[in-house]
Amino acid sequence: MARRSKxxxxERVETAWRNIFVQAGILK
Known part of the structure; x- marks a missing residue:
């Protein structure tokens, strides 16, 4: 279970960072 949570x-952290970069206009 611990591994699943991690x-x-x-995944959530990576998605959040990706959204930040997209909003910053770094990724299109």
């Missing part, structure tokens, strides 16, 4: 958190 995987989900990692």
């Amino acid at each position: 995987s989900v958190d990692k």
Whole structure:
């Protein structure tokens, strides 16, 4: 279960960073 939680958190963090970069206009 711990691994699953970490995987989900990692995915959420990566998605959040991606959204930030997209909003910043770095990724199109």
